[in-house]
Amino acid sequence: MISIKNLYKTYDQGGRKVEAVKDVHIEIGKGEIFGVIGFSGAGKSTLIRCVNLLETPTSGSVKINGVEMTELTDPELRQARRKIGMIFQHFNLLTSSTVFDNVAAPLRLVGISKEQIKKRVDELLGLVGLADKGGFYPSQLSGGQKQRVAIARALANEPEILLCDEATSALDPQTTDSILELLLDINKRFQITIMLITHEMHVIKKICDRVAVMENGRVVEQGTVLDIFSNPQTQTTKNFIKNVFDIQLPENLQRKFRQQQPGGEIIRVSFVGEATSEPIFAELTTRFPLRPNILFGNITQIKETTFGSLILQLTGDSVTIQQGLQYLKEQGLRVEVLEDVE
Protein backbone atom coordinates (compact mmCIF):
# COMPACT_ATOMS: atom_id res chain seq x y z
CA MET A 1 0.00 0.00 0.00
CA ILE A 2 2.70 2.53 1.06
CA SER A 3 6.20 1.69 -0.07
CA ILE A 4 9.04 4.03 0.88
CA LYS A 5 12.48 3.19 -0.48
CA ASN A 6 15.89 4.87 -0.20
CA LEU A 7 14.17 8.07 0.85
CA TYR A 8 16.31 11.16 1.49
CA LYS A 9 15.28 14.72 2.28
CA THR A 10 17.94 17.37 2.69
CA TYR A 11 17.14 20.96 3.67
CA ASP A 12 19.32 23.94 3.09
CA GLN A 13 19.39 25.99 6.29
CA GLY A 14 21.14 29.18 5.14
CA GLY A 15 23.94 27.34 3.37
CA ARG A 16 24.08 24.51 5.91
CA LYS A 17 22.79 21.14 4.69
CA VAL A 18 20.48 19.31 7.08
CA GLU A 19 19.71 15.70 6.21
CA ALA A 20 16.28 15.41 7.83
CA VAL A 21 15.52 11.96 6.33
CA LYS A 22 18.26 9.52 5.39
CA ASP A 23 17.90 6.26 3.51
CA VAL A 24 14.49 5.35 4.91
CA HIS A 25 12.81 2.10 3.84
CA ILE A 26 9.30 1.39 5.10
CA GLU A 27 6.57 -0.88 3.72
CA ILE A 28 3.05 -0.46 5.11
CA GLY A 29 0.33 -2.96 4.25
CA LYS A 30 -3.36 -2.25 3.63
CA GLY A 31 -5.33 -1.78 6.81
CA GLU A 32 -2.24 -1.53 8.96
CA ILE A 33 -1.64 1.09 11.65
CA PHE A 34 2.03 2.00 11.38
CA GLY A 35 3.66 4.34 13.88
CA VAL A 36 6.91 6.27 13.61
CA ILE A 37 8.35 7.34 16.94
CA GLY A 38 11.33 9.55 17.61
CA PHE A 39 12.51 12.46 19.69
CA SER A 40 12.18 16.04 18.49
CA GLY A 41 14.20 16.68 15.33
CA ALA A 42 14.46 13.00 14.40
CA GLY A 43 12.83 13.68 11.01
CA LYS A 44 9.34 12.25 11.61
CA SER A 45 7.35 15.22 10.28
CA THR A 46 9.55 15.46 7.22
CA LEU A 47 9.10 11.74 6.55
CA ILE A 48 5.30 11.73 6.82
CA ARG A 49 5.04 14.88 4.69
CA CYS A 50 7.08 13.14 1.99
CA VAL A 51 4.36 10.48 1.73
CA ASN A 52 1.80 12.88 0.25
CA LEU A 53 4.50 15.08 -1.23
CA LEU A 54 3.80 18.04 1.03
CA GLU A 55 7.60 17.87 1.09
CA THR A 56 9.39 16.87 -2.09
CA PRO A 57 11.93 14.15 -1.37
CA THR A 58 15.51 14.92 -2.40
CA SER A 59 15.79 11.38 -3.72
CA GLY A 60 14.20 7.97 -3.34
CA SER A 61 10.83 6.47 -3.98
CA VAL A 62 7.36 6.80 -2.44
CA LYS A 63 4.82 4.47 -3.99
CA ILE A 64 1.15 4.32 -3.08
CA ASN A 65 -0.64 1.30 -4.48
CA GLY A 66 2.26 0.92 -6.87
CA VAL A 67 2.05 4.52 -8.15
CA GLU A 68 5.29 6.49 -7.88
CA MET A 69 4.23 9.70 -6.15
CA THR A 70 7.41 11.60 -6.94
CA GLU A 71 6.76 11.34 -10.68
CA LEU A 72 3.20 12.68 -10.75
CA THR A 73 2.27 15.93 -12.48
CA ASP A 74 0.53 18.57 -10.33
CA PRO A 75 -3.02 17.60 -11.45
CA GLU A 76 -2.22 13.90 -10.93
CA LEU A 77 -0.86 14.67 -7.48
CA ARG A 78 -3.99 16.63 -6.54
CA GLN A 79 -6.05 13.63 -7.64
CA ALA A 80 -3.86 11.17 -5.71
CA ARG A 81 -4.05 13.28 -2.54
CA ARG A 82 -7.85 12.87 -2.46
CA LYS A 83 -7.21 9.31 -1.39
CA ILE A 84 -4.80 10.40 1.36
CA GLY A 85 -6.36 12.20 4.32
CA MET A 86 -4.17 14.01 6.81
CA ILE A 87 -4.61 15.36 10.32
CA PHE A 88 -2.25 17.63 12.25
CA GLN A 89 -1.23 18.46 15.80
CA HIS A 90 -2.90 21.89 15.67
CA PHE A 91 -5.94 20.69 13.69
CA ASN A 92 -5.54 23.25 10.83
CA LEU A 93 -9.26 24.08 10.69
CA LEU A 94 -10.67 27.12 8.89
CA THR A 95 -11.43 29.30 11.91
CA SER A 96 -13.95 31.54 10.14
CA SER A 97 -15.99 28.59 8.83
CA THR A 98 -18.46 26.46 10.74
CA VAL A 99 -17.80 22.83 11.57
CA PHE A 100 -20.17 21.87 8.75
CA ASP A 101 -18.29 24.02 6.22
CA ASN A 102 -14.91 22.73 7.36
CA VAL A 103 -15.99 19.15 6.68
CA ALA A 104 -17.79 20.13 3.46
CA ALA A 105 -14.74 21.99 2.04
CA PRO A 106 -13.01 18.99 0.39
CA LEU A 107 -16.37 17.76 -0.96
CA ARG A 108 -17.07 21.12 -2.61
CA LEU A 109 -13.75 20.80 -4.47
CA VAL A 110 -14.87 17.60 -6.17
CA GLY A 111 -18.11 19.16 -7.37
CA ILE A 112 -20.90 17.02 -5.93
CA SER A 113 -24.45 18.26 -5.34
CA LYS A 114 -25.50 20.25 -2.27
CA GLU A 115 -27.78 17.44 -1.14
CA GLN A 116 -25.03 14.87 -1.40
CA ILE A 117 -22.66 17.15 0.51
CA LYS A 118 -25.21 17.63 3.30
CA LYS A 119 -25.81 13.88 3.54
CA ARG A 120 -22.10 13.06 3.63
CA VAL A 121 -21.20 15.80 6.17
CA ASP A 122 -24.03 14.69 8.47
CA GLU A 123 -22.81 11.12 8.20
CA LEU A 124 -19.21 12.13 8.97
CA LEU A 125 -20.17 14.33 11.93
CA GLY A 126 -22.20 11.42 13.28
CA LEU A 127 -19.24 9.11 12.87
CA VAL A 128 -16.95 11.37 14.90
CA GLY A 129 -19.59 12.04 17.56
CA LEU A 130 -20.33 15.67 16.64
CA ALA A 131 -23.76 15.33 15.03
CA ASP A 132 -25.05 18.37 16.94
CA LYS A 133 -22.07 20.67 16.33
CA GLY A 134 -22.38 21.44 12.60
CA GLY A 135 -23.28 25.10 13.22
CA PHE A 136 -20.49 25.73 15.73
CA TYR A 137 -17.22 27.53 14.93
CA PRO A 138 -13.87 25.90 15.80
CA SER A 139 -13.28 28.48 18.58
CA GLN A 140 -16.36 27.11 20.36
CA LEU A 141 -14.94 23.58 20.50
CA SER A 142 -12.48 21.79 22.78
CA GLY A 143 -9.18 20.47 21.40
CA GLY A 144 -10.55 16.94 21.16
CA GLN A 145 -13.65 18.15 19.33
CA LYS A 146 -11.50 20.17 16.91
CA GLN A 147 -9.46 17.06 16.13
CA ARG A 148 -12.72 15.16 15.53
CA VAL A 149 -13.74 17.80 12.99
CA ALA A 150 -10.31 17.45 11.35
CA ILE A 151 -10.77 13.68 11.21
CA ALA A 152 -14.24 14.05 9.66
CA ARG A 153 -12.78 16.43 7.08
CA ALA A 154 -9.89 14.06 6.35
CA LEU A 155 -12.36 11.23 5.74
CA ALA A 156 -14.66 13.27 3.49
CA ASN A 157 -13.39 11.83 0.21
CA GLU A 158 -13.21 8.27 1.53
CA PRO A 159 -9.42 8.07 1.59
CA GLU A 160 -7.54 4.79 1.67
CA ILE A 161 -4.79 6.28 3.80
CA LEU A 162 -4.86 8.55 6.80
CA LEU A 163 -1.64 10.34 7.77
CA CYS A 164 -1.54 11.60 11.34
CA ASP A 165 1.13 14.18 12.20
CA GLU A 166 1.35 14.24 16.02
CA ALA A 167 -2.46 14.22 16.06
CA THR A 168 -2.79 13.85 19.83
CA SER A 169 0.24 15.80 21.02
CA ALA A 170 -1.78 18.91 21.90
CA LEU A 171 -4.42 16.95 23.83
CA ASP A 172 -4.73 15.84 27.45
CA PRO A 173 -4.35 12.12 28.19
CA GLN A 174 -8.08 11.39 28.39
CA THR A 175 -8.87 13.21 25.15
CA THR A 176 -5.85 11.53 23.54
CA ASP A 177 -7.36 8.17 24.39
CA SER A 178 -10.75 9.07 22.94
CA ILE A 179 -9.12 10.22 19.67
CA LEU A 180 -7.03 7.05 19.54
CA GLU A 181 -10.18 4.97 20.04
CA LEU A 182 -11.79 6.86 17.17
CA LEU A 183 -8.80 6.19 14.90
CA LEU A 184 -8.92 2.50 15.80
CA ASP A 185 -12.64 2.41 15.07
CA ILE A 186 -12.15 4.10 11.69
CA ASN A 187 -9.31 1.73 10.85
CA LYS A 188 -11.43 -1.33 11.63
CA ARG A 189 -14.62 -0.06 10.05
CA PHE A 190 -13.18 1.17 6.73
CA GLN A 191 -9.89 -0.77 6.57
CA ILE A 192 -8.10 2.58 6.27
CA THR A 193 -4.33 2.34 6.41
CA ILE A 194 -3.00 4.69 9.06
CA MET A 195 0.54 6.07 9.24
CA LEU A 196 1.18 8.21 12.27
CA ILE A 197 4.10 9.98 13.81
CA THR A 198 4.43 10.64 17.50
CA HIS A 199 6.88 11.11 20.32
CA GLU A 200 4.47 9.43 22.75
CA MET A 201 5.03 5.79 23.58
CA HIS A 202 1.43 5.55 24.71
CA VAL A 203 0.13 6.21 21.18
CA ILE A 204 2.26 3.45 19.70
CA LYS A 205 1.32 1.02 22.44
CA LYS A 206 -2.38 1.67 22.19
CA ILE A 207 -3.11 1.47 18.47
CA CYS A 208 -0.11 0.57 16.30
CA ASP A 209 0.58 -2.82 14.73
CA ARG A 210 4.11 -1.99 13.67
CA VAL A 211 6.53 0.76 14.54
CA ALA A 212 9.68 2.39 13.21
CA VAL A 213 12.02 4.19 15.58
CA MET A 214 13.72 7.25 14.06
CA GLU A 215 16.91 8.93 15.14
CA ASN A 216 18.87 11.62 13.26
CA GLY A 217 16.87 11.09 10.08
CA ARG A 218 17.33 7.31 10.00
CA VAL A 219 15.05 4.44 10.95
CA VAL A 220 17.13 2.62 13.54
CA GLU A 221 14.66 -0.22 14.23
CA GLN A 222 11.34 -1.37 12.86
CA GLY A 223 9.03 -4.31 13.36
CA THR A 224 5.93 -5.30 15.28
CA VAL A 225 5.33 -3.18 18.35
CA LEU A 226 5.63 -6.25 20.50
CA ASP A 227 8.97 -7.36 19.02
CA ILE A 228 10.57 -3.95 19.02
CA PHE A 229 9.56 -3.04 22.53
CA SER A 230 10.02 -6.41 24.15
CA ASN A 231 13.52 -6.72 22.70
CA PRO A 232 14.87 -3.23 21.98
CA GLN A 233 18.20 -3.06 20.16
CA THR A 234 19.07 0.62 20.31
CA GLN A 235 19.47 3.09 23.16
CA THR A 236 16.80 5.37 21.65
CA THR A 237 14.23 2.58 21.78
CA LYS A 238 15.31 1.69 25.30
CA ASN A 239 14.80 5.32 26.32
CA PHE A 240 11.26 5.30 24.91
CA ILE A 241 10.22 2.17 26.68
CA LYS A 242 11.85 2.95 30.00
CA ASN A 243 9.24 2.64 32.73
CA VAL A 244 6.62 1.48 30.24
CA PHE A 245 7.86 -2.01 29.49
CA ASP A 246 11.21 -2.59 31.09
CA ILE A 247 10.75 -2.27 34.79
CA GLN A 248 13.78 -1.42 36.89
CA LEU A 249 14.67 -2.29 40.45
CA PRO A 250 16.34 0.59 42.30
CA GLU A 251 19.96 -0.21 43.11
CA ASN A 252 19.58 0.18 46.87
CA LEU A 253 16.74 -2.36 46.87
CA GLN A 254 18.75 -4.75 44.72
CA ARG A 255 21.63 -4.48 47.18
CA LYS A 256 19.28 -5.11 50.10
CA PHE A 257 17.72 -8.22 48.53
CA ARG A 258 21.11 -9.66 47.65
CA GLN A 259 22.31 -9.19 51.21
CA GLN A 260 19.19 -10.82 52.61
CA GLN A 261 19.38 -13.80 50.25
CA PRO A 262 22.98 -14.30 49.15
CA GLY A 263 23.64 -16.99 46.55
CA GLY A 264 20.53 -16.40 44.44
CA GLU A 265 20.02 -14.51 41.23
CA ILE A 266 17.85 -11.49 40.59
CA ILE A 267 16.18 -11.89 37.22
CA ARG A 268 13.85 -9.94 35.01
CA VAL A 269 11.28 -12.01 33.15
CA SER A 270 9.10 -10.66 30.36
CA PHE A 271 6.17 -12.48 28.92
CA VAL A 272 3.69 -11.93 26.15
CA GLY A 273 0.08 -12.85 25.63
CA GLU A 274 -0.99 -16.27 26.77
CA ALA A 275 2.06 -16.83 28.94
CA THR A 276 0.55 -14.27 31.32
CA SER A 277 -2.31 -16.58 32.21
CA GLU A 278 -0.32 -19.79 32.53
CA PRO A 279 0.94 -20.98 35.91
CA ILE A 280 4.57 -21.09 34.79
CA PHE A 281 6.04 -20.11 38.14
CA ALA A 282 3.98 -22.66 40.05
CA GLU A 283 5.26 -25.28 37.60
CA LEU A 284 8.83 -24.02 38.06
CA THR A 285 8.74 -24.64 41.79
CA THR A 286 7.16 -28.07 41.29
CA ARG A 287 9.89 -29.14 38.88
CA PHE A 288 12.91 -27.60 40.59
CA PRO A 289 13.87 -26.98 44.22
CA LEU A 290 13.85 -23.23 43.69
CA ARG A 291 12.21 -20.38 45.59
CA PRO A 292 11.11 -17.46 43.44
CA ASN A 293 10.48 -14.31 45.42
CA ILE A 294 8.61 -11.73 43.36
CA LEU A 295 10.07 -8.27 43.98
CA PHE A 296 8.30 -6.15 41.42
CA GLY A 297 5.85 -6.63 38.56
CA ASN A 298 4.00 -4.80 35.82
CA ILE A 299 1.49 -5.71 33.15
CA THR A 300 0.79 -3.49 30.19
CA GLN A 301 -1.42 -3.71 27.13
CA ILE A 302 0.02 -3.42 23.61
CA LYS A 303 -3.01 -2.96 21.38
CA GLU A 304 -4.82 -6.25 22.10
CA THR A 305 -1.89 -8.18 23.55
CA THR A 306 -0.76 -8.34 27.15
CA PHE A 307 2.90 -7.77 27.98
CA GLY A 308 4.18 -8.41 31.46
CA SER A 309 7.45 -7.95 33.30
CA LEU A 310 8.47 -9.36 36.65
CA ILE A 311 11.60 -8.91 38.68
CA LEU A 312 12.20 -11.81 40.99
CA GLN A 313 14.87 -13.31 43.13
CA LEU A 314 15.51 -16.98 42.53
CA THR A 315 17.20 -18.84 45.34
CA GLY A 316 18.59 -22.37 45.21
CA ASP A 317 21.92 -23.89 44.20
CA SER A 318 23.53 -22.44 41.11
CA VAL A 319 23.09 -25.51 38.87
CA THR A 320 19.38 -25.68 39.66
CA ILE A 321 19.02 -21.95 39.06
CA GLN A 322 20.51 -22.40 35.57
CA GLN A 323 18.09 -25.27 34.91
CA GLY A 324 15.21 -23.13 36.14
CA LEU A 325 16.24 -20.23 33.87
CA GLN A 326 16.43 -22.62 30.92
CA TYR A 327 12.96 -23.93 31.75
CA LEU A 328 11.53 -20.38 31.80
CA LYS A 329 13.12 -19.64 28.41
CA GLU A 330 11.65 -22.84 26.99
CA GLN A 331 8.21 -21.59 28.06
CA GLY A 332 8.70 -18.59 25.75
CA LEU A 333 9.66 -16.09 28.44
CA ARG A 334 12.44 -13.56 27.96
CA VAL A 335 14.81 -13.95 30.88
CA GLU A 336 17.63 -11.61 31.90
CA VAL A 337 19.87 -12.06 34.89
CA LEU A 338 20.43 -8.64 36.46
CA GLU A 339 24.07 -7.81 37.10
CA ASP A 340 25.15 -7.36 40.68
CA VAL A 341 25.20 -3.62 41.29
CA GLU A 342 28.08 -3.76 43.77
Ligand SMILES: Nc1ncnc2c1ncn2[C@@H]1O[C@H](COP(=O)(O)OP(=O)(O)OP(=O)(O)O)[C@@H](O)[C@H]1O
Ligand atom coordinates in the same frame (compact mmCIF):
# COMPACT_ATOMS: atom_id res chain seq x y z
N1 LIG B 1 11.35 23.44 6.22
C1 LIG B 1 12.54 23.17 6.76
N2 LIG B 1 13.65 23.88 6.42
C2 LIG B 1 14.83 23.60 6.95
N3 LIG B 1 15.05 22.63 7.87
C3 LIG B 1 14.00 21.90 8.26
C4 LIG B 1 12.69 22.14 7.74
N4 LIG B 1 11.82 21.25 8.31
C5 LIG B 1 12.57 20.50 9.16
N5 LIG B 1 13.86 20.88 9.13
C6 LIG B 1 14.96 20.26 9.90
O1 LIG B 1 14.92 18.86 9.66
C7 LIG B 1 15.19 18.16 10.84
C8 LIG B 1 14.05 17.20 11.15
O2 LIG B 1 12.89 17.95 11.47
P1 LIG B 1 11.43 17.30 11.62
O3 LIG B 1 10.48 18.42 11.94
O4 LIG B 1 11.16 16.45 10.46
O5 LIG B 1 11.67 16.38 12.91
P2 LIG B 1 10.58 15.78 13.92
O6 LIG B 1 11.10 14.47 14.33
O7 LIG B 1 9.24 15.83 13.29
O8 LIG B 1 10.67 16.80 15.11
P3 LIG B 1 9.46 17.50 15.95
O9 LIG B 1 8.79 16.39 16.70
O10 LIG B 1 10.17 18.47 16.84
O11 LIG B 1 8.60 18.17 14.91
C9 LIG B 1 15.43 19.19 11.93
O12 LIG B 1 16.82 19.39 12.07
C10 LIG B 1 14.78 20.43 11.39
O13 LIG B 1 15.43 21.60 11.85
